[in-house]
Amino acid sequence: MRVILKFIVVFLLVVFELPLNAQSLKKNEVVVISGEKFVVHQIETGETIFSLTQKFKVSREELEKYNPKLTEGPKIGDVIKIPYREDADVSAKSGQERGKPSGFLTHKVKSKNETAYFIARQYGISVEELYAHNPGVTTIKKGLKLQIPFWNEKAPVAETPKVPVAEKKEEVKIQPQPLPAGTLTHQVVSGETVYSIAKKYGVSEAEILALNPAAKNLKAGAKLSIPVTKKETAIVPVEKPKEEFSGKYFEHIIESGETLWGTARKYDVTENELKTLNPILNTDFPAGAVIRVPVKETEIEQTEARPLNEEAFDKHDVKKGETLYGVSKEFDVSIYELKKYNPVLEHRNLVEGETILIPHKTEEAAVTQPETESVSETVVSPEAALPDEKYFAVDATMEIPEFCKPQLREFSSETFDVALFLPLFLEANDTLNREEAIPDSMIFLADINGHSPNNQHLLEVMASQDTTIEVERKPMFKKFYRSSENFVQFYEGVLMALDHLQQTGLNVRLHVFDTEQRMDAVRKFIFTDEFLQTDLIIGPIYPEVQKEVAEIAAKNRIPLVSPLAAQSGLLSSNPYYYQVNPTRDYLTQQTADMVAEEYHNSNFIILKTQEYAGTPEGKMVDMLQEKFFNSGFMSERDGVNFTIYDFQREGAFGLRRIMSTTKENVIYIPSSDEGILSISISNLNNLASDYSMTLIGTHRYPSYQSIQIDHFHNLKLKYLAPYWTDYRSPKTIRFVSDFKTAFATEPDNFGFQGYDVTTYFVKALAELGRDFGECLPYFHVDLIQGNYHFDKYSKFGGYMNQGVSVISYTRNYEVKRERVKGQPRLVAEISE
Structure with a gap:
C-alpha cells in the first residue's frame, strides 16, 4: 500500500512541476513520464480543445484525463501534457502566433453585462488573448480596467485560427458606399437604436445600414452618416439629439433585481434620458427609489x-x-x-x-x-x-417599425436549411429493442424446458453435415431508452410543422443530428462547411451540449433556438440565442406581479412550513412583500393584510384565527417539497367549505401525484405556465387528428412544442430574415400551446420568451386560461 501511495505522490509531483519547468523545455518536446510518452505543449493564441485533438491525434477525454484544468477551457501560456502519437504533428511551428503586440488600449468595464467574449469580439481579439495580457483577471466585473492588445500593419501578424465563417447562401452583403451629396452626421448616444435614429430623421433603417454597415452592432459614440431627402439641404451641421419630450412623465419604483438598461429598454427611452431626469442614477440604481420616466406627447x-x-x-x-x-x-x-x-x-x-x-x-x-x-x-x-x-x-393598434413588417415574397425558389439537434439515442434504442429469437421452423429441436432428447439423432446428423443453426434477429419493440420517447415526439411535431409550412409554399431542408447527451456526438458535425450554411438551429436540448454549437452559431450569425431548457448561461451572453422556456426567476416575477394586481385587497397568508430564506420560493415571498408595500395598500383596512403563519410550529388549528370571512384568503406555501405541500394543502382543503381561498402555486403542481385534484379545485389553484393547450380549439383538434393519422399516437406536450417552435421560427426566418431578433416583439404566430413573445434578455445577451398563461382551477371543476401575460396586444381581438 505504501508503495502505491508513494507512486501516486511522485506522479502528482511530475504533473504539477510541468508548468514550473516549462521555460527549460523545448517547444512540443517529447518526454517520458512513468514509462509513457507525452508531448509537452504550451497553449498558444487561438488554440481550442478541438484543434489540439486534431493536431495531436488524441481524443478530448485523453486531454482532460491528463490535464483536468482543460475542462474550464484552454488558456494561453498553460503547459499541458498530451499522449504522444506517431502520426501526430509535433512540429514547433504552429502558425498561430501573432507576435508581440504593438501596444495596448485601455477598456473599462461599464456594465456587469459585459463578458469576456463580447469585449474580445469588440476589439477583434480572442478571449485567450484578453486573459493572457491581463494576468490575474479571472472574472469580468464592472469598473475593471483591461489592457487590450493591438497589432499594427507592419507587425508580423498571423491570423488567429477561428471557426470558419461561411458565406451564407443567397445573402447579399452590404458594402460601404461613398457618401451621397446630401448627408448629415449623427453621433450615437447610449440607448439609441437604428430604428429610433431612422425615425428621428425620417429615413428607413435600410438607408442607414447601406451607408453604415457597422450600425448593425450600434455603439455609443459612433458617428453615422444620415442620408438627406431631396427637399432638404445637403449642408447640415453635426447636431446632438434633441429632447423630444414635453415634460410629461410617470413614476416608477425600482424593484430588486432591476437594472438601468432593462428599465430604459422596457420604457423605450435612453439611459441618458433617465439619468437627466433622475440624477441619482448617475451613481446608483437603488431598489425602492422612485424615478421619473419621460413620455413623448405623441406617444400618449x-x-x-x-x-x-x-x-x-x-x-x-x-x-x-x-x-x-x-x-x-x-x-x-x-x-x-x-x-x-x-x-x-x-x-x-x-x-x-x-x-x-x-x-x-x-x-x-x-x-x-x-x-x-x-x-x-x-x-x-x-x-x-x-x-x-x-x-x-x-x-389599440401598435406601430410596427418598417423593417419589422413581414416581407411579402415568393419562396418557391428559396430553400431554408434547418439543423435539428435531439438526444434520440438511436443506437441505444436499436440495441434495446432487438432480441435473439429462434425461427419457427426450428422450434421442434427443443421441448418447453429446453431439452431435446427426442431430437438427439437429428442433431447428430446435422452436426455431421457441418450444419450451422443460425439465430434470427427480429425487431421487437419493448420500450424507449431513458427519456428519448419525449424527443421522438418533439421530432414528430417538427415534421408536422414542416409539412404544414410546405403547403404554404415554404421549402425547408431539415438536417437531424442525434446528440445523445454528449458534446462529442455533436462536435463532428458542427465544424463542417455544410453545417455553416445552416439558416436556423433548433437544439441541442441540454445546456451542457449547447455551448460549442452556440459559439459556432454566434460567430456565423445563425440563430439558435433552445426549445426546452429553462436555465442557461448562454442567454445572458449570446445575442443569437433564443430561449423558449422562461427562466424560473421570470416566472416568479410575473407571478408576483399577477398577485399584486389581482389581490391587493385580500387577506394574504404565507404558510411557512420550513425555513425558506435564500430559496427560490423565499424570493417569491420577498417580491410579494415588496410589491404590496409599493402599492401603498399594505395593512390598510381596504387593502391587503399580509400575514406569515408558522404552520410548522402552530399546526392547522390556528388557521381559522387568521382567516377572513369578508376578503379573499390568498395563500402561498414557500416550498417545492411534494410531501410538505401535500400535507399543507390537505389541511387547507378542510377549511375550503367555510372560507373563500385562492392557492398560488407553480406549473409543477398538477404533476404532484400525491395531491388530490379536487383539492386544487376547492382551493381555486392559480399559477403561471409557459404553455397551455386548449383541447376545445378547432386548430388543436385538427392538429391532434393529423398527428394520430401520421404517427398512430396522440401528441403530448413535446409533440406540441416541436410543432410550435418550428412553425414560429421558420416563419420568422422566412418573413423577417435571419436577423429577426429585434422584430420578434412585433411578430405573432397562432400556435397550438405557446403564446410566444420574445424580447431581449440582457444588453449583450439573447432573447427569451415572455408570454406566459395565467391558469385557474374553478370550483365547478374547470381548468381555464384567464389571460396571457407578457404579450402585447397589437390589435384588440374581437370574437366573430
Whole structure:
C-alpha cells in the first residue's frame, strides 16, 4: 500500500512541476513520464480543445484525463501534457502566433453585462488573448480596467485560427458606399437604436445600414452618416439629439433585481434620458427609489385606446399623483381590467393628462347589451366576468417599425436549411429493442424446458453435415431508452410543422443530428462547411451540449433556438440565442406581479412550513412583500393584510384565527417539497367549505401525484405556465387528428412544442430574415400551446420568451386560461 501511495505522490509531483519547468523545455518536446510518452505543449493564441485533438491525434477525454484544468477551457501560456502519437504533428511551428503586440488600449468595464467574449469580439481579439495580457483577471466585473492588445500593419501578424465563417447562401452583403451629396452626421448616444435614429430623421433603417454597415452592432459614440431627402439641404451641421419630450412623465419604483438598461429598454427611452431626469442614477440604481420616466406627447396620443362601443366605457382623465391601485379602488374595477382595455398600461404607469377607459360594471353592461350577443367562454377577470368581448372591444393598434413588417415574397425558389439537434439515442434504442429469437421452423429441436432428447439423432446428423443453426434477429419493440420517447415526439411535431409550412409554399431542408447527451456526438458535425450554411438551429436540448454549437452559431450569425431548457448561461451572453422556456426567476416575477394586481385587497397568508430564506420560493415571498408595500395598500383596512403563519410550529388549528370571512384568503406555501405541500394543502382543503381561498402555486403542481385534484379545485389553484393547450380549439383538434393519422399516437406536450417552435421560427426566418431578433416583439404566430413573445434578455445577451398563461382551477371543476401575460396586444381581438 505504501508503495502505491508513494507512486501516486511522485506522479502528482511530475504533473504539477510541468508548468514550473516549462521555460527549460523545448517547444512540443517529447518526454517520458512513468514509462509513457507525452508531448509537452504550451497553449498558444487561438488554440481550442478541438484543434489540439486534431493536431495531436488524441481524443478530448485523453486531454482532460491528463490535464483536468482543460475542462474550464484552454488558456494561453498553460503547459499541458498530451499522449504522444506517431502520426501526430509535433512540429514547433504552429502558425498561430501573432507576435508581440504593438501596444495596448485601455477598456473599462461599464456594465456587469459585459463578458469576456463580447469585449474580445469588440476589439477583434480572442478571449485567450484578453486573459493572457491581463494576468490575474479571472472574472469580468464592472469598473475593471483591461489592457487590450493591438497589432499594427507592419507587425508580423498571423491570423488567429477561428471557426470558419461561411458565406451564407443567397445573402447579399452590404458594402460601404461613398457618401451621397446630401448627408448629415449623427453621433450615437447610449440607448439609441437604428430604428429610433431612422425615425428621428425620417429615413428607413435600410438607408442607414447601406451607408453604415457597422450600425448593425450600434455603439455609443459612433458617428453615422444620415442620408438627406431631396427637399432638404445637403449642408447640415453635426447636431446632438434633441429632447423630444414635453415634460410629461410617470413614476416608477425600482424593484430588486432591476437594472438601468432593462428599465430604459422596457420604457423605450435612453439611459441618458433617465439619468437627466433622475440624477441619482448617475451613481446608483437603488431598489425602492422612485424615478421619473419621460413620455413623448405623441406617444400618449398614439397609445390611447379607442372603444368600438362608446356605451361600454367611461373615460377618465388622469390627475397628478394617481396610481393604478387608486383608480382601481375608486372605480371598483380590477387592475387587470384597466390594463386589458388600456393596453399601454401593461408596460408603464399612468401619465398625468392622458385619458383612459373605465369599463362599466357587469350588471350595467348586461342591461344595455343586446340579447343576441353571445357570452364569451373565457374568464377575463378573477373578480368579475365581463359579458361579451365584442361589447367591450377596443382598438389599440401598435406601430410596427418598417423593417419589422413581414416581407411579402415568393419562396418557391428559396430553400431554408434547418439543423435539428435531439438526444434520440438511436443506437441505444436499436440495441434495446432487438432480441435473439429462434425461427419457427426450428422450434421442434427443443421441448418447453429446453431439452431435446427426442431430437438427439437429428442433431447428430446435422452436426455431421457441418450444419450451422443460425439465430434470427427480429425487431421487437419493448420500450424507449431513458427519456428519448419525449424527443421522438418533439421530432414528430417538427415534421408536422414542416409539412404544414410546405403547403404554404415554404421549402425547408431539415438536417437531424442525434446528440445523445454528449458534446462529442455533436462536435463532428458542427465544424463542417455544410453545417455553416445552416439558416436556423433548433437544439441541442441540454445546456451542457449547447455551448460549442452556440459559439459556432454566434460567430456565423445563425440563430439558435433552445426549445426546452429553462436555465442557461448562454442567454445572458449570446445575442443569437433564443430561449423558449422562461427562466424560473421570470416566472416568479410575473407571478408576483399577477398577485399584486389581482389581490391587493385580500387577506394574504404565507404558510411557512420550513425555513425558506435564500430559496427560490423565499424570493417569491420577498417580491410579494415588496410589491404590496409599493402599492401603498399594505395593512390598510381596504387593502391587503399580509400575514406569515408558522404552520410548522402552530399546526392547522390556528388557521381559522387568521382567516377572513369578508376578503379573499390568498395563500402561498414557500416550498417545492411534494410531501410538505401535500400535507399543507390537505389541511387547507378542510377549511375550503367555510372560507373563500385562492392557492398560488407553480406549473409543477398538477404533476404532484400525491395531491388530490379536487383539492386544487376547492382551493381555486392559480399559477403561471409557459404553455397551455386548449383541447376545445378547432386548430388543436385538427392538429391532434393529423398527428394520430401520421404517427398512430396522440401528441403530448413535446409533440406540441416541436410543432410550435418550428412553425414560429421558420416563419420568422422566412418573413423577417435571419436577423429577426429585434422584430420578434412585433411578430405573432397562432400556435397550438405557446403564446410566444420574445424580447431581449440582457444588453449583450439573447432573447427569451415572455408570454406566459395565467391558469385557474374553478370550483365547478374547470381548468381555464384567464389571460396571457407578457404579450402585447397589437390589435384588440374581437370574437366573430
